[in-house]
Amino acid sequence: MTLVNNTDLLNLHGQQQASFRQESTSWMAALVCAVKAKLSGNDFASLFNCDNTQALQTPQQCITMAGKKLSRFSLSLSLASHTSIGVLKHKLRPIFTTSVQPIILITPMVMACPTLTCNKHSLTQELREQDTSQVTLLQGGQCFKNVLVLAGRCSICRTLYWADHERFTQDNGDDVCLYLNDAKYLKVGKSVWVDRLVFRAIVNANYSFHASAAAITKFWHFSFVQPSGVTFKLSRRQV
Known part of the structure; x- marks a missing residue:
């Protein structure tokens, strides 16, 4: 690299x-x-x-x-601008590594159920292949399309684990959704997720520069989303 x-x-x-x-x-x-x-x-x-x-x-x-x-x-690696006898072949241009970008999956951060009675029981992948969501992920200054979102479930206490929250049933039968303060990714739309760097930058822009949601939307689109070549547009509501 x-x-x-x-x-x-x-x-x-x-x-x-x-x-x-x-x-x-x-x-x-x-x-x-x-x-x-x-x-x-x-x-x-x-x-x-x-x-x-x-x-x-x-x-x-x-x-x-x-x-x-x-x-x-x-x-x-075929990264030679000249031949073996010193004749110019061509000037090397910047190499775009889009074709070798890693495949990113949005998964729960925990690898075992932390509930005391479950004794660190492993989680099973909850969703079937046809039910798995494909979303757009904003990670730093990059935009990734068709990222899979996976959920895990503990087979003992039936708690459902997502990347940004946990859902479980209380003793009285009420369902509780608990959002995680240390979440690596956050869902901000029906099919849009962002990482910590993105939502921290948006919050800081709002507090430090008093930027409106519309101004942040335009800035993010022109600075990061548009140069990536994707058709996705971050909306004001998502900001």
Whole structure:
């Protein structure tokens, strides 16, 4: 993912390779330094095999060797702007990772029933496949379509668990719906859910800037929803 998200650096790296006929460049060395700062000592050392370790004497040699490895790795990912003889093929453009985005499911946070008498009994998936809802999820600045919402039920106390609330029956027969303060996701419409970052940002905008629901709706649509390329529109009522 580091290489895929740094195509501009790979263009500079490829141009310097073509100009000076060298495998490792100062651009790739800078990327290696960033990787080294991210990893701990042992994790960075795992990039080298035994033969490499015996040949490496100085920190600069380590950076050069790792740069060569990343350069060869970029070639195997077809992230090369120049041919092996230094001829420009094409400038690398930003790579959109939509096709490899993770599949997100909205599920209860608990993995076992916390009721004392149930003794941490596991939850069963409550909904049949044809009854499972597909919703739109706003997560940070991203908009995901057709996200599945799953619910769990304890087979002992019959409590129903959702991502944002729990529903159970009291001794007198009344049904009680208990919303969770630490919910990761919140349902804000018939088929719209948001994560904590989104609803925290909306609440803060309302209190900090005294922004109206209509103003927040327009801001969110133009800043996040529209650039994502989806047809979904956040409504004032949902805000």
